[in-house]
Amino acid sequence: MIELNCRFCGESLQPTSIGRIVNGYELFSCPKCESIGVLSEPTPDQVKKIYDELFSVGGYDQHREEFRLIKQGKVPRSPYRHLLLKFIETRLKGRKMLEIGGGIGSFGVYAESRGWDYTDFDVSEAAVNFAHDLGIKSNCFSSANPPSLPSAEYDLVVMWEVIEHVYDVKGYLDEIYRTLKPGGMYLLSTPNYYRTAYQKSDFGILGSPPVHINFFTKKALESILTESGFEKVNVYKRRLYFPTKLSFRESKTIFQRLLALEESPTLIGIARKPQ
Ligand SMILES: [Zn+2]
Secondary structure (H helix, E strand, O other), X not given: OOOOEOOOOOOEOOOEEEEEEEOOXXXXXXXXXXXXXXXXXXXXXXXXXXXHHHHHXXXXXXXXXXXXXXXXXXXXXXHHHHHHHHHHHOOOOOOEEEEEOOOOOHHHHHHHHOOOEEEEEEOOHHHHHHHHHOOOOEEEOOOOOOOOOOOOOEEEEEXXXXXHHOOOHHHHHHHHHHHEEEEEEEEEEEEEOOOHHHHOOOOOHHHOOOOOOEEEOHHHHHHHHHHOOOEEEEEEEOOOOOOOOOXXXXXXXXXXXXXXXXXXXXXXXXXXOOO
16 A cells, blocks of 8 residues: 555545545545545646636636726725735734735735735746736746745735645645744635535536645644644634625525525635744
8 A cells, every 4th residue: 555645734644535526536535634635646737737728718717807907907805805914914013925826916916005015926827927917026836846935034925715726735834834934824715625516516617626626624724734833723614705796696695604504615714823
């Protein structure tokens, strides 16, 4: 039997099949941290091709639309990300931010509008080109390794819906920990494995391997953040829902999420590097 180190928590344990196959990929879980993922790593060329296509012509049309709006002079303001950033700003003195997987640069534009010194790393050259067009400091890196980052450099690292795309999760968490200043914070969001759609086997093409290759529960995310050395680890189930238009169906969703009648589709993690 091959000895494998868990790519989420680093423990030397044999992953176990959870008996689910999504888009032809079998899903496995770590007996220790309970993170779920595929066992085969997509090659860097595959990864680059997937995201260049998604950003330039494929399924990420929402990002391209955001880019068009920003070019017209609008500052993108996701109400939820706004609330989280404001919360973080009350807890941090420094304003040096790193984003991994910043895409076309919309959060960068928003962060800069709030006075942050912002830098981004993304695996897609197409996304980095969009970001440069918006005047954002964005760097392209190969998915073979996490980007190499200076030690104790940033006050905040953010990853919005990115950790589910990354193969060497432990390697990324270690790099993020290293590049944070003591007392610095890590903020991330990711789909909740228990979201209703996934439980009904509706992963969609953008939520299936080889695009999303990891799936987290609140417990698993708490476990891997703690295992990587972070303290004050909090993983929240996102309860607030901001609809684009107010129909009966949307109003129903607002209350179902708020009252926890429906499992939250998104997990938010906030953790701190010790002082
Ligand atoms: Zn593990």
